[in-house]
Amino acid sequence: MSEPAVFVVIRDQQRRYFYDRWANVFLYRNLIWGPDDLDEWLETEEAYDEWDGEVCGVAVIDHDRRQLVWDGDPDELNVPRVVNVLHELMQTSWRGYEVQIAARGATDVAIVAGVHGGDVGLIEEADPIADRAETVREAAGIYDHDGDDDLDDVEGDEFDEDTPRAWVTLINEEGVVRHRHLNEISQDLLKGKKDAFHQLIALNSGDVPAEAVVTEGIWFDFGRKEIGYWGCLSGRSAYAQLRRGWSGWKVDWADGGYSDQCQVSGPSGIPMSDAEALASLTPQILSTKRIDLESVMGMLGGQVKKVAVRATGCVTVVLCIPVLLFGLIAGKMQAALITILIVVVAVALVFKLIERKFKRKFNESPIGLHAKGKDDEGLRAPVAGPLDPAERRDRLERLLAAAGMPALSEIEKHIDSDDAMKELL
Amino acid sequence: MTESPKQTVAPEVAVGRRYYAEVLDGLPFGMMVGLLRRTIPLPFAFGITLSFRIRKWLGLSPLPAYGFGGVGCGTDLSREKMPSRPMSRWAGWFEDLGDLGFTPLRFCVGDYIGAKESASTVWIDSSRNTFACLEWFRMPGASGIEERSSLEFNSIVRKKSRAETSPVPVTEVMTAMIRESDMALQDAFKLNYIDTVFFPDSEKLKSVYLQHHSRLANYSALVQPDEVALQTYDRLSQGRLDCIIELGLVRELTPAEIREISKNRLE
Numbered sequence: 011m012s013e014p015a016v017f018v019v020i021r022d023q024q025r026r027y028f029y030d031r032w033a034n035v036f037l038y039r040n041l042i043w044g045p046d047d048l049d050e051w052l053e054t055e056e057a058y059d060e061w062d063g064e065v066c067g068v069a070v071i072d073h074d075r076r077q078l079v080w081d082g083d084p085d086e087l088n089v090p091r092v093v094n095v096l097h098e099l100m101q102t103s104w105r106g107y108e109v110q111i112a113a114r115g116a117t118d119v120a121i122v123a124g125v126h127g128g129d130v131g132l133i134e135e136a137d138p139i140a141d142r143a144e145t146v147r148e149a150a151g152i153y154d155h156d157g158d159d160d161l162d163d164v165e166g167d168e169f170d171e172d173t174p175r176a177w178v179t180l181i182n183e184e185g186v187v188r189h190r191h192l193n194e195i196s197q198d199l200l201k202g203k204k205d206a207f208h209q210l211i212a213l214n215s216g217d218v219p220a221e222a223v224v225t226e227g228i229w230f231d232f233g234r235k236e237i238g239y240w241g242c243l244s245g246r247s248a249y250a251q252l253r254r255g256w257s258g259w260k261v262d263w264a265d266g267g268y269s270d271q272c273q274v275s276g277p278s279g280i281p282m283s284d285a286e287a288l289a290s291l292t293p294q295i296l297s298t299k300r301i302d303l304e305s306v307m308g309m310l311g312g313q314v315k316k317v318a319v320r321a322t323g324c325v326t327v328v329l330c331i332p333v334l335l336f337g338l339i340a341g342k343m344q345a346a347l348i349t350i351l352i353v354v355v356a357v358a359l360v361f362k363l364i365e366r367k368f369k370r371k372f373n374e375s376p377i378g379l380h381a382k383g384k385d386d387e388g389l390r391a392p393v394a395g396p397l398d399p400a401e402r403r404d405r406l407e408r409l410l411a412a413a414g415m416p417a418l419s420e421i422e423k424h425i426d427s428d429d430a431m432k433e434l435l
Numbered sequence: 436m437t438e439s440p441k442q443t444v445a446p447e448v449a450v451g452r453r454y455y456a457e458v459l460d461g462l463p464f465g466m467m468v469g470l471l472r473r474t475i476p477l478p479f480a481f482g483i484t485l486s487f488r489i490r491k492w493l494g495l496s497p498l499p500a501y502g503f504g505g506v507g508c509g510t511d512l513s514r515e516k517m518p519s520r521p522m523s524r525w526a527g528w529f530e531d532l533g534d535l536g537f538t539p540l541r542f543c544v545g546d547y548i549g550a551k552e553s554a555s556t557v558w559i560d561s562s563r564n565t566f567a568c569l570e571w572f573r574m575p576g577a578s579g580i581e582e583r584s585s586l587e588f589n590s591i592v593r594k595k596s597r598a599e600t601s602p603v604p605v606t607e608v609m610t611a612m613i614r615e616s617d618m619a620l621q622d623a624f625k626l627n628y629i630d631t632v633f634f635p636d637s638e639k640l641k642s643v644y645l646q647h648h649s650r651l652a653n654y655s656a657l658v659q660p661d662e663v664a665l666q667t668y669d670r671l672s673q674g675r676l677d678c679i680i681e682l683g684l685v686r687e688l689t690p691a692e693i694r695e696i697s698k699n700r701l702e
């Protein structure tokens with residue numbers, strides 16, 4: 011089990027391939043420091059002459075054409091606003107280079123790397139929208155079984171405040187605005203199938219979602235026969251399909267994204283600031299920890315331990331309350347306090363004993379042994395860029411300032427303190 | 436409609452006006468324990484409630500984080516000038532209300548001091564016997580700043596019938612949609628002259644409206660002429676405020692408290 015990434019370095023028309031078993035996790039944290047830091051990090055291990063084996067993430071660094079193209083699939087890059095700020099930061103650190111996130115994934119990476127995707131295990135998608143839900147109802151989480159396609163049945167996915175979603179706005183000839191939320195924009199909408207609108211209208215009404223949860227947006231203005239679309243770079247394929255599917259309509263890519271859709275549909279929404287967008291990336295960028303099986307297991311173990319500590323704390327309080335009451339009523343507070351102290355020490359000892367036994371058993375299990383395996387870890391540091399936390403912070407601070415972005419102190423106000431990811435980083 | 440730019444109430448503006456605050460330790464003991472135990476274990480919930488009671492007996496009740504102005508103290512705005520956040524959150528409900536034939540009567544930003552901001556809007560249906568009031572607020576909560584929206588359908592009815600649970604004649608019927616986790620708290624604010632039913636906000640607005648109308652079948656709902664509809668609505672709101680003050684769940688803040696609370700900020 012691993013999350014490998016390959017770095018294809020092209021210099022003087024020579025290609026070299028560097029592998030890292032875990033670099034695909036937050037791939038951007040290795041790229042963000044610029045070409046020199048990346049080179050220095052990669053060169054600590056031998057390069058390969060050939061693309062060898064399947065990988066999850068790819069970065070092609072073409073020094074001859076001064077170009078960086080990369081493809082990874084982290085969840086935090088589903089939100090266009092977040093992608094935009096990361097792109098701006100990388101444009102600053104890779105000054106003089108053209109930086110691109112591969113819009114068509116493997117296909118683009120293979121072209122830039124000068125390899126045939128099939129030869130190196132990259133699966134090039136014949137139809138780039140084939141992965142999307144076929145119908146609006148499917149995209150809303152409603153699956154019709156046995157020919158049951160009653161449009162009144164609209165018990166689809168519930169989107170809570172933090173759930174990422176596609177935002178669809180319909181504006182009819184009278185100017186009445188309707189918002190709908192889908193998991194993604196479906197193929198039937200992109201292909202111009204009119205039945206898709208009946209399905210959309212039948213869905214529950216939605217609010218104007220916050221920019222922080224919108225992965226892509228589209229609006230249909232029936233009075234003007236206009237469609238606006240925006241999304242992440244991979245949305246370019248969807249946009250191309252829209253233009254083919256909606257002949258007779260004016261189909262535009264909305265450069266202003268969220269704010270454009272708000273402008274056509276009414277209120278100015280709940281936009282995401284640069285600081286908020288950067289807050290979803292900063293902990294990962296600052297982390298110098300290798301994210302591998304061992305660290306994931308450690309995070310899960312930490313969460314279990316936290317629950318166990320809380321439960322034990324509650325039990326201890328429950329045990330001590332009667333003792334304390336007895337001490338108060340009987341006027342024997344000293345004895346009560348000593349008893350409580352003994353109980354607390356005893357509980358702590360028992361807890362530690364159980365924890366040790368549990369850890370030992372886990373470490374001896376096949377999963378534990380696998381997670382601990384460090385034989386093939388190599389010489390390379392866990393991440394590119396400065397490894398000293400203070401220096402890494404300082405470098406990021408300078409990069410943010412150079413890119414005209416908010417300072418770290420401002421960004422950190424927006425970092426979710428309850429994020430489970432914190433344990434991993 | 437009077438219009439003014441949206442702004443936070445400055446302390447010097449706030450002093451001299453009347454402001455009110457919910458009295459947390461005015462809640463029944465069992466209810467407060469029940470509310471707290473949703474987030475913390477029962478022994479702690481009991482202990483915290485007890486500490487609130489002791490502080491109340493000692494005259495050391497905690498200072499509220501915010502205070503609100505009386506009925507009619509908010510700032511009426513045109514729809515276009517309303518803050519974007521509540522208008523965005525309400526967009527789905529606006530669509531449903533429009534489909535049901537409701538029309539807006541008023542958009543308003545609440546008059547608050549301290550760590551809370553709010554907005555509301557009042558609509559009326561085509562039969563002119565049901566108001567829809569949408570409220571939105573942001574304030575500090577257990578996990579940072581929390582945001583809520585709620586909706587109430589309100590109708591004034593003749594004193595013909597008594598609700599089974601009410602000892603006094605019912606003069607209003609209310610059907611409301613609120614966050615499920617807040618439903619227990621709402622029980623504390625139920626008034627005996629209002630026949631009230633709460634639904635979680637995950638319910639569809641159209642079905643809640645149908646339920647409100649089916650409940651009205653037990654009463655004779657009064658039609659509100661356009662020219663007095665808003666005054667009538669404000670009269671209802673004033674009646675409710677007076678009643679919860681009388682029950683001890685809300686109290687007027689002193690000038691010193693207003694000055695102190697005005698220093699709090701939401702962000």
